[in-house]
Amino acid sequence: xxxxxxxxxxxxxxxxxxxxxxxxxxxxxxxxxxxxxxxxxxxxxxxxxxxxxxxxxxxxxxxxxxxxxxxxxxxxxxxxxxxxxxxxxxxxxxxxxxxxxxxxxxxxxxxxxxxxxxxxxxxxxxxxxxxxxxxxxxxxxxxxxxxxxxxxxxxxxxxxxxxxxxxxxxxxxxxxxxxxxxxxxxxxxxxxxxxxxxxxxxxxxxxxxxxxxxxxxxxxxxxxxxxxxxxxxxxxxxxxxxxxxxxxxxxxxxxxxxxxxxxxxxxxxxxxxxxxxxxxxxxxxxxxxxxxxxxxxxxxxxxxxxxxxxxxxxxxxxxxxxxxxxxxxxxxxxxxxxxxxxxxxxxxxxxxxxxxxxxxxxxxxxxxxxxxxxxxxxxxxxxxxxxxxxxxxxxxxxxxxxxxxxxxxxxxxxxxxxxxxxxxxxxxxxxxxxxxxxxxxxxxxxxxxxxxxxxxxxxxxxxxxxxxxxxxxxxxxxxxxxxxxxxxxxxxxxxxxxxxxxxxxxxxxxxxxxxxxxxxxxxxxxxxxxxxxxxxxxxxxxxxxxxxxxxxxxxxxxxxxxxxxxxxxxxxxxxxxxxxxxxxxxxxxxxxxxxxxxxxxxxxxxxxxxxxxxxxxxxxxxxxxxxxxxxxxxxxxxxxxxxxxxxxxxxxxxxxxxxxxxxxxxxxxxxxxxxxxxxxxxxxxxxxxxx
Numbered sequence: 001x002x003x004x005x006x007x008x009x010x011x012x013x014x015x016x017x018x019x020x021x022x023x024x025x026x027x028x029x030x031x032x033x034x035x036x037x038x039x040x041x042x043x044x045x046x047x048x049x050x051x052x053x054x055x056x057x058x059x060x061x062x063x064x065x066x067x068x069x070x071x072x073x074x075x076x077x078x079x080x081x082x083x084x085x086x087x088x089x090x091x092x093x094x095x096x097x098x099x100x101x102x103x104x105x106x107x108x109x110x111x112x113x114x115x116x117x118x119x120x121x122x123x124x125x126x127x128x129x130x131x132x133x134x135x136x137x138x139x140x141x142x143x144x145x146x147x148x149x150x151x152x153x154x155x156x157x158x159x160x161x162x163x164x165x166x167x168x169x170x171x172x173x174x175x176x177x178x179x180x181x182x183x184x185x186x187x188x189x190x191x192x193x194x195x196x197x198x199x200x201x202x203x204x205x206x207x208x209x210x211x212x213x214x215x216x217x218x219x220x221x222x223x224x225x226x227x228x229x230x231x232x233x234x235x236x237x238x239x240x241x242x243x244x245x246x247x248x249x250x251x252x253x254x255x256x257x258x259x260x261x262x263x264x265x266x267x268x269x270x271x272x273x274x275x276x277x278x279x280x281x282x283x284x285x286x287x288x289x290x291x292x293x294x295x296x297x298x299x300x301x302x303x304x305x306x307x308x309x310x311x312x313x314x315x316x317x318x319x320x321x322x323x324x325x326x327x328x329x330x331x332x333x334x335x336x337x338x339x340x341x342x343x344x345x346x347x348x349x350x351x352x353x354x355x356x357x358x359x360x361x362x363x364x365x366x367x368x369x370x371x372x373x374x375x376x377x378x379x380x381x382x383x384x385x386x387x388x389x390x391x392x393x394x395x396x397x398x399x400x401x402x403x404x405x406x407x408x409x410x411x412x413x414x415x416x417x418x419x420x421x422x423x424x425x426x427x428x429x430x431x432x433x434x435x436x437x438x439x440x441x442x443x444x445x446x447x448x449x450x451x452x453x454x455x456x457x458x459x460x461x462x463x464x465x466x467x468x469x470x471x472x473x474x475x476x477x478x479x480x481x482x483x484x485x486x487x488x489x490x491x492x493x494x495x496x497x498x499x500x501x502x503x504x505x506x507x508x509x510x511x512x513x514x515x516x517x518x519x520x521x522x523x524x525x526x527x528x529x530x531x532x533x534x535x536x537x538x539x540x541x542x543x544x545x546x547x548x549x550x551x552x553x554x555x556x557x558x559x560x561x562x563x564x565x566x567x568x569x570x571x572x573x574x575x576x577x578x579x580x581x582x583x584x585x586x587x588x589x590x591x592x593x594x595x596x597x598x599x600x601x602x603x604x605x606x607x608x609x610x611x612x613x614x615x616x617x618x619x620x621x622x623x624x625x626x627x628x629x630x631x632x633x634x635x636x637x638x639x640x641x642x643x644x645x646x647x648x649x650x651x652x653x654x655x656x657x658x659x660x661x662x663x664x665x666x667x668x669x670x671x672x673x674x675x676x677x678x679x680x681x682x683x684x685x686x687x688x689x690x691x
Contacts, residue, residue: 042315126200168383188402222246454472472510558591646682
């Protein structure tokens with residue numbers, strides 16, 4: 001319990017507002033890459049003229065979206081049941097439960113007209129980021145009015161909302177939800193090789209399966225609408241599931257270029273792996289629907305940029321126009337703020353009536369009295385985890401999958417095929433290291449007796465300058481050169497290791513690098529997502545261009561190791577990595593055998609440790625999608641042996657300092673290999689100074 005309290009305090013109490021990531025050099029550097037890729041995508045779409053080429057792109061983008069989220073699970077029995085029915089006069093509501101995966105319940109409300117003859121057109125209604133989710137009053141108003149107009153509406157709670165919260169304390173109370181929960185789970189999903197968008201897409205597909213199973217529904221007339229997070233889900237579902245024949249996403253669609261230049265990337269479910277690199281922009285969600293009709297609902301004063309919404313509309317309108325059906329894309333802009341307000345709801349009624357019923361509906365929205373949210377609960381306690389026997393959270397499902405991958409890795413032998421592992425790591429991290437970058441040395445200056453300070457710099461990639469500060473002892477009998485990887489959030493020198501100057505005082509030439517993104521002291525401040533995940537916007541932008549920040553940092557470490565090796569060819573290189581610099585250092589040491597001694601301080605003990613409770617701080621910038629299919633951090637250390645590795649300290653996924661026993665538990669397999677080597681190459685939490 002005390003760990004929960006500590007983590008909650010860390011998550012909620014860090015004060016201050018973080019620097020706008022769009023003003024940082026790293027964000028701008030990645031933004032330039034994204035802008036170029038998006039421009040190439042736009043040119044490719046503009047070249048498409050004939051209907052056949054438009055269909056080819058539509059089908060390809062549907063496949064690309066599914067591939068970018070990591071594929072979809074297999075269908076399993078829904079095991080649906082109706083738990084109650086409420087008669088509301090001209091419509092009725094059912095509380096229903098079904099399983100999108102075994103033991104993974106979905107809570108939903110089904111609105112059914114009491115007037116008219118069925119089967120009726122159906123509308124799938126995913127919800128935005130509201131604590132009440134399906135029972136939120138503004139959403140109820142929309143579902144009620146659709147039912148009164150002759151539609152069967154299924155509204156379900158997304159993961160992390162309504163009755164489907166994943167993080168409950170010992171008393172069953174919600175610890176956090178919504179965008180924070182989604183991104184917590186997003187860290188885990190990325191480690192397993194998925195975007196969290198996969199989970200919300202799959203819930204939507206299985207919800208549609210349930211809707212279509214109802215005899216009251218005409219399976220040939222299916223709409224989908226939702227606002228905000230529900231607009232996100234609607235956009236994805238209408239693009240990948242052809243059973244949806246009419247859609248109206250609200251307050252989500254813009255353009256990625258405008259999003260990146262205004263708000264920046266949002267929480268985990270709004271970012272696919274390599275999305276921009278694959279050529280997927282918001283317009284593709286609309287164009288993948290061709291020829292099904294889509295209404296883009298937007299607000300003049302939304303944080304989802306209105307200019308981007310119109311850009312997407314114009315491109316999609318042109319796309320559908322070249323196919324001969326321009327009338328099937330339209331836009332409604334209401335002069336208000338983000339939300340499912342009456343103008344957008346009313347536009348949805350009219351759009352669904354036109355395309356699913358063939359009717360001209362011009363009626364305004366009447367006064368509507370929603371039910372109290374508690375009346376729409378499908379569980380006794382209001383949470384599936386505390387009400388439904390055998391119910392599991394996504395935290396548990398992910399933990400099971402991580403355990404399976406762990407068993408597979410342990411069954412292997414780290415380092416038995418070093419070249420094969422190096423190839424997998426290079427490919428997974430998207431490392432595109434060029435050989436021996438050309439370094440320029442600034443004129444050295446002697447700052448104090450016994451030391452010479454100077455700098456090296458190189459353009460490691462177009463538009464990005466890498467700089468290394470050097471402290472070199474002014475003597476001939478030099479010890480091993482040291483690459484010191486800095487993280488500005490870790491300021492106090494280690495008592496056993498000392499500072500860079502201390503190492504130089506002992507005869508080591510020290511080359512100091514702060515890997516990209518680790519030079520900002522304010523990156524763990526700001527809103528709740530900043531506080532939990534650091535500069536998550538930059539991390540997600542890097543994933544969009546298919547260049548994980550971890551891989552970029554590895555490239556920098558390898559470049560500096562190469563520089564040091566050129567200058568001290570007769571000596572093995574030490575690499576000292578502090579805090580977030582630890583994972584890229586371990587990665588680089590596997591890839592470059594010139595690293596003779598790896599020293600890790602206060603880094604994450606393992607990626608696997610995140611799955612114990614599903615909670616983590618500051619992990620999203622230091623992972624590679626699907627890395628646990630290849631190796632965990634202890635596996636990397638095991639591979640480096642019998643070269644020397646020292647673990648001065650380590651921290652758990654919630655930022656907690658670990659005792660020696662906790663570190664040894666994660667590194668037991670590496671310890672066995674170290675003992676077999678007979679040279680004691682692995683030191684964990686040493687008690688003596690490092691010499």
